[in-house]
Amino acid sequence: MLSRLWNLLRRKKLERELDAEFRYHLDSLEAEYRERGLSPYEARLAARRDFGGVDQIREAYRDQRGIPMLETLWRDIRFSLRSIRRTPAITFSVIATLAIGIGANTTIFSVVNGVLIKPLPFPDPDRLITVSHTAPGVNVADVGSANFLYFTEREQNQTMEGVGLFGLGSSTVTGRGEPEFVRRLFVTSDTLPILGIEPVLGRYFSESDDTPGSPNTLVLSYGYWQRRFGGDPSVIGQSLMLNAEHWTIIGVMPQRFQFIDERLDVITPNRLDRNQVMLGAYFRRSIARLKPGVTLEQASADVARLIPIAIDSFPPIAGTTRELTRNARLAPSLRPLKQDVVGDVGKTLWVLMATIGIVLLIACANVANLILVRTEGRQHELSVRAALGAGWGRIMRELITESAVLSLIGGTLGVGFAYSSLRTLLAIAPANLPRRAEIGLDGTVMLFALGLSLISCLLFSAIPVVRYARPRLNATLHATGRWSSGSREKLRARSLLVVAQVALAIVLLIGAGLMIRTFEQLNDVNPGFSEPGEVQTFQIGIPETRMPDPELTVRKQQEILDRVRAVPGVASAAYMSDVPMSGGTAADLLVPEGKTFGPGEAPRSTQSRFISPGVFSTLRIPLLMGRDMSWTDIYEKRPVVLISENLARAEWGNPEQALGKRLRGSSPTDQLREIIGIVGDVRDRGLNQPVPPTVYYPVFAERVYNIPVYVWRSVTFTIRSPRTGTGAFLDELRNAVWSVDSNLPLVSVRTMSDLLDASMARTSFTLVMLAIAGAMALLLGVIGMYGAISYGISQRTREIGVRIALGAQSRQVQRMFMKQGLLLTASGVAIGLAAAAALTRWMSSLLFEVSPLDPLTYAAVSVVLVLATAIATYLPSRRATHVDPIDSLRAE
Amino acid sequence: MPKEVLQGTLDLMVLRTLETMGPQHGFGLAKRILQISEGILDLNQGTLYPALLRLEQRRWIKSRWGISDNNRQAKFYELTARGRKQIAEERENWDLTVSLMDRFLKD
Numbered sequence: 001m002l003s004r005l006w007n008l009l010r011r012k013k014l015e016r017e018l019d020a021e022f023r024y025h026l027d028s029l030e031a032e033y034r035e036r037g038l039s040p041y042e043a044r045l046a047a048r049r050d051f052g053g054v055d056q057i058r059e060a061y062r063d064q065r066g067i068p069m070l071e072t073l074w075r076d077i078r079f080s081l082r083s084i085r086r087t088p089a090i091t092f093s094v095i096a097t098l099a100i101g102i103g104a105n106t107t108i109f110s111v112v113n114g115v116l117i118k119p120l121p122f123p124d125p126d127r128l129i130t131v132s133h134t135a136p137g138v139n140v141a142d143v144g145s146a147n148f149l150y151f152t153e154r155e156q157n158q159t160m161e162g163v164g165l166f167g168l169g170s171s172t173v174t175g176r177g178e179p180e181f182v183r184r185l186f187v188t189s190d191t192l193p194i195l196g197i198e199p200v201l202g203r204y205f206s207e208s209d210d211t212p213g214s215p216n217t218l219v220l221s222y223g224y225w226q227r228r229f230g231g232d233p234s235v236i237g238q239s240l241m242l243n244a245e246h247w248t249i250i251g252v253m254p255q256r257f258q259f260i261d262e263r264l265d266v267i268t269p270n271r272l273d274r275n276q277v278m279l280g281a282y283f284r285r286s287i288a289r290l291k292p293g294v295t296l297e298q299a300s301a302d303v304a305r306l307i308p309i310a311i312d313s314f315p316p317i318a319g320t321t322r323e324l325t326r327n328a329r330l331a332p333s334l335r336p337l338k339q340d341v342v343g344d345v346g347k348t349l350w351v352l353m354a355t356i357g358i359v360l361l362i363a364c365a366n367v368a369n370l371i372l373v374r375t376e377g378r379q380h381e382l383s384v385r386a387a388l389g390a391g392w393g394r395i396m397r398e399l400i401t402e403s404a405v406l407s408l409i410g411g412t413l414g415v416g417f418a419y420s421s422l423r424t425l426l427a428i429a430p431a432n433l434p435r436r437a438e439i440g441l442d443g444t445v446m447l448f449a450l451g452l453s454l455i456s457c458l459l460f461s462a463i464p465v466v467r468y469a470r471p472r473l474n475a476t477l478h479a480t481g482r483w484s485s486g487s488r489e490k491l492r493a494r495s496l497l498v499v500a501q502v503a504l505a506i507v508l509l510i511g512a513g514l515m516i517r518t519f520e521q522l523n524d525v526n527p528g529f530s531e532p533g534e535v536q537t538f539q540i541g542i543p544e545t546r547m548p549d550p551e552l553t554v555r556k557q558q559e560i561l562d563r564v565r566a567v568p569g570v571a572s573a574a575y576m577s578d579v580p581m582s583g584g585t586a587a588d589l590l591v592p593e594g595k596t597f598g599p600g601e602a603p604r605s606t607q608s609r610f611i612s613p614g615v616f617s618t619l620r621i622p623l624l625m626g627r628d629m630s631w632t633d634i635y636e637k638r639p640v641v642l643i644s645e646n647l648a649r650a651e652w653g654n655p656e657q658a659l660g661k662r663l664r665g666s667s668p669t670d671q672l673r674e675i676i677g678i679v680g681d682v683r684d685r686g687l688n689q690p691v692p693p694t695v696y697y698p699v700f701a702e703r704v705y706n707i708p709v710y711v712w713r714s715v716t717f718t719i720r721s722p723r724t725g726t727g728a729f730l731d732e733l734r735n736a737v738w739s740v741d742s743n744l745p746l747v748s749v750r751t752m753s754d755l756l757d758a759s760m761a762r763t764s765f766t767l768v769m770l771a772i773a774g775a776m777a778l779l780l781g782v783i784g785m786y787g788a789i790s791y792g793i794s795q796r797t798r799e800i801g802v803r804i805a806l807g808a809q810s811r812q813v814q815r816m817f818m819k820q821g822l823l824l825t826a827s828g829v830a831i832g833l834a835a836a837a838a839l840t841r842w843m844s845s846l847l848f849e850v851s852p853l854d855p856l857t858y859a860a861v862s863v864v865l866v867l868a869t870a871i872a873t874y875l876p877s878r879r880a881t882h883v884d885p886i887d888s889l890r891a892e
Numbered sequence: 893m894p895k896e897v898l899q900g901t902l903d904l905m906v907l908r909t910l911e912t913m914g915p916q917h918g919f920g921l922a923k924r925i926l927q928i929s930e931g932i933l934d935l936n937q938g939t940l941y942p943a944l945l946r947l948e949q950r951r952w953i954k955s956r957w958g959i960s961d962n963n964r965q966a967k968f969y970e971l972t973a974r975g976r977k978q979i980a981e982e983r984e985n986w987d988l989t990v991s992l993m994d995r996f997l998k999d
Contacts, residue, residue, distance in 0.1 A: 018941075021918060021967050024960070025937065028919040031962075052936025060942045064949070 018061060026051055076401040083402060090374050091406070094367050097780075098410025098456060101363035103417030104776075106441070106449045107425055108356045110418065112349050113448070114439030120338055121256050121438070123196040124289075128337040129296065131163060131286040131303065137329035138589060138602045145286035147277045149330075152310035153286075154190065159302040160288040164191025165270060167284055170714065172543060173266075174743050175241035176228065181541075181747040182242075182265035189269060192219075194289045195257070201225075202236040202251030209250070210269040217269065218247040222255040224265040242266065243543035258437065279316045279325045280706075283587075287337055296334055303332035317706065320668055342434055348766055351843050355511060355773045360456065362504045362780045365497045368460035369787055371403065372493065375464040396465055403461030404454070411453030415441065418449070428768065430761035463493050495824055498788045502828025503835060505774075505781035506865055510836040511843060512774035513857035515767040517850040518688075522760055528682030528691070529580065529619040532752030534571075536724045537579050539747040540737060541714035550711035554634065554700040556740065557715060561612065563736040569723040574614035575715040577699070580684045581755040582716065582748070586610075588705065589666035590695065592651055603666065606647060607684065607692040610699045610712040616642075616679050618718045619752070625655050626677030629698055633676075637702040637709075642677040647693035663695070667706035673697075686759040688848040716748070724751055766846055778865070782872045789821050790876035801885040810881035817880055821873030822866075829862050902935075902943050904982050907975055910953060915970035917960060918944065944969060952978050 029047035030040075038046060048054075084091045119125040131153060135143045145153075145165060154163040166187045173180045189210035192199075200222065209217045218240060220229070229235045239246045247268065290299055307330050316322050375382075382395055419441060426439065529535075540560065547553050557575060565573050577586065589603035597603060613629045615621075624645055633640050641663065648658035655678040664670040681691040697704055700711045723729040734746055757764075793800070800813055840852040850857075909924050910916060916924070921944075922937040929935075947953045952975035960966040971979075 017967070020965065021941070022938070024917070024964060024966050025919045025922070027964075028962075029937070050937050052938040054938065057936070057938035057941060060939075061945060064942045064945045 014065065018058065022051075022054060022058075026054075072397075073401070076398055077405060079398065080402040080405045084406060087374055087377070090370050094370050094406050095410045095413065097363045097367055097370075098407055098453070099413035099417055100776075101360040102407075102411050102414030102449060102452050102456065103421065104356050104773075105353075105360050105452055106414055106418035106445060107421045108349075108353050109448050110422055110441055110445045111425065111429075111433075111439050112353050113442070113444050115433070115435045116342060116346055116349060117444070118435075118438055120341065121258070124292075125338065126336070127161075127290040127292070127294075128195070129288050129290060129299065129334050130337050130340045131288050132333040132335070133282075133303075133307075134331050134333045135282075135328040136331065137327045138605070140328075140605055142333060143282040143328075143330070145284045146280065146282045147272055147284065148279055148281075148314040149307070149310050150188070150284065150286055151272075151274055151277060152306050152313055153288075153303060154188075156306055156309065157288075157299075157302050159291055159294045159299040161291050162190040162194040163286060163288040164188050164194050165272075165284055165286050166191050167270070170541065170747070171243045171266070172541060172743070172745055173240060173242055174244065179743045179745040181539075181745040182224070183263055184242075185264050185267045186270045187267055188272065191287065192253075192267070194287060196289070197254055197257060199251040200254045201233060202249070204251055205269045210271055212271050212273040214269075214271065216242075216245060216247040217250045218242065219251040219253060219267040220249060221253050221264045221266065222257065223263075225252045240266070242268075244546040258435075277314050279311060279314050279320070279322065296336070300332045300334050303334065307332070317667065318669065345434060345762075347843075347845050348762060351511075351846060352766070352769050352773075354839075354842075355508060355770055358504050358508055359773050359776050359780070360452070361459075362501050362777050362784075364456050364459040365501045365504075366780050366784050366787070367406075367456070368463050369494060369497055369784060369791075371406075371460055371464050372467070373787075373791060375399065375467070399465050400457075400461050403457045403464075407453040407457035407460075410456075411449050414453075415446065415449050418445075428765060430765050431758065432761070463497075467493065494788045494791065498784055498824045499828040499831065501781045501784045502825055502865065502869065503832035505777040506829055506832025506861060507836045507839055508770070508777040509774045509861040509865065510832075510840060510857055512767070512770040513861050514840060514843065514847055514850055514852065514854060515763070515770045517854055517857055518846070518848045519760075519763060519767050521849045522687045522763060525683060525687040527580070527687060527756060528680055528684075529621050529752065531620065531720075532756050534720050534722060534724050535619060535752040536719045536721065536729070536733065536749075537582075537716050537752060537755075538733070538749040539714060539716045540744050541747070542741075542744065544713065546743070550700060550709050551635070553711045553713060557612070557699070558631070560737055560740045561717070563739055564717060564719060564733060567719075567721075567729070567732045567736050569721045569729065571720045571722075572614060572618045573717060573719040574618045575612045575699070575717045576615050577608075577610040577712045577715060579716045579718060579752065579755065580619070580682045581686065581752075581759045586705075588695075590647075590651070590693075591664050591666065593662040593664070593672050604647075604651065604693065607694045608665075608697055608705075609694060610697050610701075610715075611642075612699050612715075615696075615718065618720050620720075621682060622680040624678045624680060626659050626675070628677060629696075634698045634700050637698075637700065639671045639673040639702070640676045640698065641673045642679055642696040643675055644681050644691070644694040644696075645678055646681050646691050647695070648675075648678050650693060665705060669703060669706055671701075671703040687756075688763070718752075763846070763848070778868060781865070782868050785821060785824070785869045785872040786876060788824075789817060789873050790879065792820070793817060793876055793880050797883055800880055800883045801887075804883060805885035810883075813883075814877045814881050817877035818870075818873055821869065821877070825866055825869040825873075828869075829865060832865075833858060833862065902940075903947060904979070904986070906940070906943060906947060907952060907971065907979050907982070910969060910971045911976070911979055915958075915968045917958075917966040917968050919966070921969070947975070950974075950978075 026047050029050055030043045033043035033046045034040060051057075120128065122128060131145055133143050133145060133149065134141055147165070150163065150165040153160075157163065164187060166185060169184045169186060171182055171184045173182050187205070189205045189207050192204045199219065202219070204219065205217060208214055220235070225231060225235065235249050235252065238249050240249060241247075247266075253267070288299075290296075308326075311322055311325050311330075316325065386392060386395060422439070422441070426433075426436065429436075540557075542553050542556060547556065561573055561575060564570065586608040587605060588608055590606045591603050611629065613631055613634070616623050616628055626642070629640060629642065632638075639662075643658065643663075645655060648655045652658035652661060658675055658678060660675060662672040662674050664672045679696070682694065683689065684692050684694065699715065702709055704710050719733065721729065730749065737744055737746060803813060804810065836858070837853055844852045905925055906921060909921055909928075913920070913924060918940055919937075922935070922940050925940075926933065926935060926937075944953070944955075948955060948969075951972055953969050954972050955967050955969045957965055958968045
């Protein structure tokens with residue numbers, strides 16, 4: 001086999017040798033006959049006769065020598081290339097259509113591949129899981145993990161190789177130029193080894209690094225090491241000032257390390273004290289590596305077994321009982337780590353993939369049309385060749401080879417197109433798109449593009465092949481003679497394609513229309529605050545290590561606030577734990593005074609915000625009843641709160657009833673606090689999310705969250721000013737902050753508008769993508785319709801001529817074609833509407849207060865499509881009226 | 893005598909001829925085979941060449957370019973060790989076939 005392949009490559013040389021060998025044989029025979037006295041002419045004849053047919057033998061010899069299929073394939077390809085060059089206009093349209101169709105699909109697929117399909121970049125990534133828990137007893141779907149659960153699971157599990165507990169936070173690095181905010185990961189010593197990758201420099205945390213009281217050790221991320229230390233290998237052993245403490249650098253992470261898709265700068269050990277662990281402290285995150293061969297179900301059963309043991313092994317928090325923890329009915333919620341990394345972006349991506357796939361289908365229908373036209377033009381040639389003895393199988397093979405050549409060229413260009421459009425796509429994609437760094441054109445994507453080229457080849461070559469590669473010799477030779485008009489059969493294939501295109505275009509346009517309606521609905525939603533473009537926000541954290549006293553911390557925060565207020569143009573300013581829509585949140589269970597919980601009843605889960613006075617007026621959140629907090633409330637640590645309107649209604653029936661009532665958090669040691677005000681609801685988790693019931697605590701308070709004296713240290717300032725967004729204004733704000741403390745970095749500098757836009761980023765991204773796909777579909781559909789009608793007319797010129805000669809009015813003729821076009825459109829629209837009704841259910845999770853069957857969208861899209869195709873029909877049909885009967889008959 | 897050569901017999905004839913005559917070019921082989929068959933075999937001499945290629949692909953013979961008696965470039969074929977083994981095998985097969993057919997055809 002190999003030698004045959006080799007022979008294929010040195011064909012020219014072998015042909016020469018064969019010729020020489022044959023010539024030698026023939027010459028020798030001829031010489032013998034001459035010696036026997038024959039004339040040179042007779043001798044040559046005799047030699048030829050003895051040798052046999054030179055060409056047949058050569059053919060037999062070649063078949064023996066090479067791989068016949070490959071050789072004919074090569075011949076077919078060369079023939080195809082010659083043949084497609086003969087119709088450059090059609091070839092160009094076909095290749096361009098395919099390149100765009102395949103390119104667009106390859107682009108979206110490379111995102112789907114990078115985000116959803118590719119395994120995580122760790123060894124044996126399928127064994128990495130998130131160890132989380134649910135607590136149906138208190139109506140919380142996901143409580144994450146907790147220290148007491150972690151210790152029990154780590155020490156007593158039988159199904160996992162390692163369990164790690166981690167948390168994300170931030171710190172301030174000082175002593176190296178300007179103060180810098182860094183993202184910090186807290187880990188237990190197991191966490192990094194579980195992932196199965198080695199540090200590029202130094203080592204990971206040992207068990208003793210992770211013990212309370214051990215020296216401060218720290219591992220750098222690759223990015224931070226490059227950015228701040230220039231990749232200096234002598235960094236190990238150096239010291240870094242983190243929150244005003246010295247930390248020794250012991251290692252550097254490899255570049256490919258990405259932890260649950262978070263951007264990180266430094267990693268420090270958790271240093272949990274096992275002896276201090278009590279039942280509580282939930283919402284920690286935990287990962288584990290399954291032992292080989294262990295399933296998720298087995299591990300879940302293992303964890304389920306350990307939960308009661310964990311509850312019995314640790315003491316309850318002062319003032320609570322073990323029973324309380326049992327009543328939460330903790331249960332395991334284990335899932336692949338990848339699921340946490342990817343999040344809920346999968347649905348959006350698959351909808352985009354399906355959408356762009358439909359565009360390719362429409363494109364293939366157009367290409368099939370073009371190929372049909374081309375093959376029809378060659379019908380005569382094909383028939384003649386068949387008559388001369390070409391097998392129909394061979395002609396079929398040729399037609400397919402031609403399509404394959406076209407689609408492979410299109411696919412290759414498509415990959416080039418994908419390469420450039422991927423950058424554009426990533427530029428407009430939502431900033432929180434996970435695994436962004438892993439998106440690219442890799443081997444899988446290339447295979448996808450190749451497969452797509454071959455599938456589209458099959459799709460668009462099927463019709464011409466079925467139609468032309470069969471023995472109808474007489475019919476075709478006859479039919480391409482002068483006295484024929486376009487056959488009904490030919491038009492039927494074409495009509496089917498047009499109907500399919502219209503139907504698919506309807507589906508896409510409805511998808512895009514539903515997204516537009518969703519966007520409209522979202523824009524109509526009141527976020528709860530107003531004129532967000534005027535509000536500048538930034539975050540500042542005063543570390544406990546620098547300023548341990550809570551009251552001094554608040555005084556410093558207020559001092560900063562006063563300086564900020566003094567900046568020219570500032571209308572009002574305040575600060576709070578996290579601004580709405582920033583994602584940060586603290587949650588607790590709410591216990592109203594005097595309320596007892598019967599069996600099956602659970603306290604309400606609420607969101608907590610810690611505020612300074614003036615937050616509501618700055619953000620323009622309406623104060624519905626009562627009063628705002630005052631600085632006196634704060635410094636005197638008065639037991640007061642404000643609550644959101646929806647919480648007041650849900651718990652007390654109406655705001656009037658709620659005012660003056662008292663409440664506390666889940667911890668029995670928490671102080672009962674009086675409700676002094678009710679404020680408007682805020683769409684804190686995004687415009688398309690339900691409004692979370694919210695409790696607003698003072699930023700400095702006593703006995704809250706089971707902490708005796710509490711101050712929220714990492715606060716976000718909100719500043720309303722018409723100057724928001726200008727660089728000079730930001731500089732003045734920064735100077736105002738640094739005039740109080742020059743070691744405080746300003747973090748997350750953005751306006752409330754930015755946050756609002758970010759919360760709609762996924763919707764607007766999906767909208768833009770679907771709109772592009774819908775527009776492409778509409779354009780391709782219209783082109784297809786235009787092509788089909790004008791081709792129909794060109795094929796029937798003679799018939800039209802005869803009709804007009806027999807007295808038909810040109811208007812009637814035009815009406816005939818219009819009717820045909822509208823009939824096709826109507827069928828396409830009907831099929832498309834039905835298909836859309838079935839398919840758009842899949843995108844209901846992307847919609848907001850719009851039904852997947854929204855009548856307005858369906859009606860509008862139908863009207864747009866009918867109008868567009870009417871124009872596409874009208875323009876060519878006008879030509880039918882200009883047919884001159886004499887010319888058309890003479891031209892034949 | 894049938895004009896068609898039994899599939900496989902031509903191969904054996906070529907191998908055997910090469911065994912007795914030593915290295916030989918196509919023309920010499922054809923001449924020799926027709927000479928031995930004394931007119932029984934009516935062979936288009938050209939058909940020899942695909943057969944030679946087939947034998948070469950099976951590594952029973954090998955070829956090289958050389959100078960013929962009349963001082964011209966010609967391709968010479970010669971047996972390989974595998975070819976010799978093949979002849980022995982084929983001969984055994986042939987004897988078996990002949991003796992088998994004998995039992996059926998003799999009265």
